[in-house]
Amino acid sequence: EVQVVESGGGLVQPGRSLRLSCTGSGFTFGDYAVSWFRQAPGRGLEWVSFITSKTYGGTTKYAASVEGRFTISRDDSKGIAYLQMSSLQTEDTAVYYCSRPPGGICNNNCYFATWGQGTLVTVSS
Amino acid sequence: DIVMTQSPATLSVSPGERATLSCRASQSVSSNLAWYQQIPGQTPRLLIYGVSTRATGIPARFSGSGSGTEFTLTISSLQSEDFAVYYCQHYNNWPLTFGGGTKVEIK
Numbered sequence: 306e307v308q309v310v311e312s313g314g315g316l317v318q319p320g321r322s323l324r325l326s327c328t329g330s331g332f333t334f335g336d337y338a339v340s341w342f343r344q345a346p347g348r349g350l351e352w353v354s355f356i357t358s359k360t361y362g363g364t365t366k367y368a369a370s371v372e373g374r375f376t377i378s379r380d381d382s383k384g385i386a387y388l389q390m391s392s393l394q395t396e397d398t399a400v401y402y403c404s405r406p407p408g409g410i411c412n413n414n415c416y417f418a419t420w421g422q423g424t425l426v427t428v429s430s
Numbered sequence: 431d432i433v434m435t436q437s438p439a440t441l442s443v444s445p446g447e448r449a450t451l452s453c454r455a456s457q458s459v460s461s462n463l464a465w466y467q468q469i470p471g472q473t474p475r476l477l478i479y480g481v482s483t484r485a486t487g488i489p490a491r492f493s494g495s496g497s498g499t500e501f502t503l504t505i506s507s508l509q510s511e512d513f514a515v516y517y518c519q520h521y522n523n524w525p526l527t528f529g530g531g532t533k534v535e536i537k
């Protein structure tokens with residue numbers, strides 16, 4: 306079964322850092338791009354970040370709201386993608402989901418069928 | 431950025447009735463449009479991609495239509511498990527954006 310599982314969430318003070326992990330199973334992790342999304346309490350879905358497969362250069366994309374503060378990366382030998390979050394703000398409080406598009410890159414196919422259960426990040430003093 | 435606007439915000443429907451949800455893009459997204467269902471407390475579920483292609487395992491009562499800037503998700507006969515929030519998402523370019531959602535509730 307194709308699965309992704311997020312971990313690493315928790316309570317963190319404003320200005321601090323946190324690293325989330327997305328572990329894939331049931332598929333060849335390195336063949337696929339990975340994306341992070343988030344959902345603030347009671348709010349809708351927001352795209353956060355994206356990384357292509359290494360075949361396509363491991364190219365990264367970021368939402369304007371996190372550009373310069375968040376970094377996405379991947380370790381295909383472990384089947385894990387990471388989201389390093391720094392300078393966290395209260396408005397970053399959300400459930401963070403990782404997901405996988407159908408291929409190694411988004412070329413008119415950037416939709417997401419495989420989602421994890423999410424990990425809650427709470428930024429509060 | 432492309433702004434996705436969904437209407438109505440809330441739709442009250444009786445079981446067995448038809449539900450029609452709308453999604454409008456601020457500029458053309460061609461056919462690069464997906465729909466997701468999210469039951470409260472659960473993870474998003476892909477329903478439709480490419481405007482009208484049902485994802486694996488999605489019942490035929492879900493259908494999508496439209497092109498360019500105007501899109502529709504239709505649920506032909508609502509079942510109890512369909513009461514949820516529905517989101518549209520474009521993937522025409524970066525950044526990916528979602529609509530604000532339509533909550534389908536029991537009338």
